[in-house]
Amino acid sequence: MEIQTPDRQVRLAVDLVNTRTLEPEQLTTPGDVRAFLLEHGESEPITLDENDLAAVHAVRERIRPVFHADPAEAARLLNELLAEYAVRPYLSDHDGSPWHLHVAKPGASWADWLAATTALGLASFAAGHGFKALGSCAAVDCERVYVNPAERRPRKFCTPTCASRTRVANYRARRP
Template sequence: MPFSHDMAYSLATVVELINTSPATGGGEGLAGLDQLGEFLRQRQVSGVSALAESDLDQVRALREAFHRVFTAPDLATAVIRLNTLLSETRMTPRLVDHDGHPLHVHYFAPGASVAEHLAADCGIALAHLIVEGEWERLRTCSAPDCARVFVDESRNRSRVYCDSRTCGNRMHVAAYRARRRA
């Protein structure tokens, strides 16, 4: 499924946000305000003023809520979880162009917190994905020692590893060595 630029960017942002969690197999990627600020800069999240500890706590809670959407056992549960997340977010869709980006839609309300901003933009991208019947593209890496999430953007929905260069390569080498030993 070809995703629009904004949708693909928001989906990549939610994946990167979730993958900052220690629950995905790494350390805490949002250990402090500096890491949160760096995440926001790297993902080019606009309209963010000074960050506070409460922002960090809210973004971490949001990250876990998004993780529960990705790991829902079925579509109905994913819909309930996403609807709950979206219902707690003030939204004011509006067209904007800023920072050299072409005209696009922002869903967060003016003056929204960082967490509301991410919940609105990323939540709407997930909602569109689900509405298009593409829920099964929300995946968790199949490598036994990895719990990172990803969106399978392959045409035939066949991607199983978060990164083919790391997890995928490692698993293929292990399978090759096992075949050679047999």
């Protein structure tokens, strides 16, 4: 459980929220959470049970509103997560890993680590790019969230696929 670079922290937050959208739930077992953590650069040992699965789902649902809220509310939500889960960063070389920073409490569960890490990543991203750079897809059939660091290219869709599908649907709706 190491602190990741800001880009990886933000990607972790976006990907975690996007594990439950209009698409089927992606984190249905502790093994799914383990695979998710491994895909995002975490290393073994990763031991999880059903309680961890429920806790990760709860963290995900606390992060989700950040992408939909106005700036003051998003900041309040992130500050709550940071106050509850984050600690002053500290260096660790546990389990033979190279030195790295931790931002979660020593001995934190994976859910607590996810809460601290993703809140820090989103807070850092919003501080650098503004809360307008956090968004949710404007396609009516999509609930995915995204971040957009490009200041001069506003974004309304999570992917070009959603943007194209929406444009085509709007075009067809206008045709006689």
